[in-house]
Amino acid sequence: MQSLDDVLADAFRRLSRGVADRRSAFRSPALATVGADGWPQVRTVVLRGFDAAVRLVTVHSDLRAAKVTALRSDPAVALHVWDDGAQIQVRLDGIATISAGDELARAEWARLHAGSRAAYRSRPSPASPVADPAEIPRMDEDAAFAQFAVLRIRVDRLDWLHLGREGQRRAGFSWRDDILEQRWLAP
Template sequence: MVEESFRDIPDFYDDLDKTYDNIWSLLTIGKAKSKSEMHQGYIATVNKDYPSIRTVVLRHVNKETNTISFHTDIRSNKVNELKDNDMISMLFYDHGKKIQIKVSGVAEINHKNDKAQEAWANTRSFSKKCYIVEVAPGTHSDTPVSGYLPEHEKDLPSEDILNKGYDNFALVEIKIESMEWLYLHRHGHRRALFKLNNEKLTKEWLTP
């Protein structure tokens, strides 16, 4: 008879290959399902003062090219930081599954190129609205503001107006160099590191 407390050990618990596949599957679900806990993550960039971190929505996941990406405003602080230093990390945590994933790599900023155009074409109107704010996100204001012109505040503007946001839109693709995974389990946690060097993937366990 299987001991009760061992029933909930997942098949990836002692298996690096299954763990690796599980990471990609969680990210793929995260991208597709807005209710998934991995639909958003926290990107860290290098700032000259403090480490810099914020939430972004996971927009694209591609196991073949080893990339994940998010959308942002080309005028934002995070883009300015990435222009100075393109090293980036993105952290995810699924509370229910007790899995943390840290993805690290190099950021490629796509602005007004083919990749950005394709991403923009697949962006919903509601999301496009973020990019029509008049001044750069993070600009000081003496009063509380949304950044939109008054006539655009409540309603969704026409597609013509929304499409003006394309000038401010950027697709940031993270070319993954490493992925660190942590799984919390009461019998003992598991931690693993996956590194990609010149397209060669290495997999190793780490002590949690």
């Protein structure tokens, strides 16, 4: 039988693979935040980095996006992945920090393909009304970089659920001061 250590190692491997493998379900998790009005918000993001040693997830966004505004008032986030092939759901909770215009943002920006950078060249802020979706005014790359945000999420809790032939298995992992607590849970 798979041990709790094996489960966690497998979840971390899948997260790492999600960064590199476009076909992995872990490539595009759902990221949930809480708005300043207390309302939950959720959207798909691309997993840009995962450092298992320090449990850090990296995501990119536009500094003007609602999710970044939400994080300024409440940095608590949840990430959700359903891997249909593996029949595994992974949910992560953590605290996000926002970096923009600094060394970290510059390094992440440099790693992006031109196509990905282009996503940050919209002059109107995300979610502002536009007359024609095919004619959105664009900024140059320097101005786009000023809008580029790197979100880093320190994972404090991981909830794992596997739908197996023999039934469901669930496990919970949490870290306090980097001390791991892990246990099997009733699904």
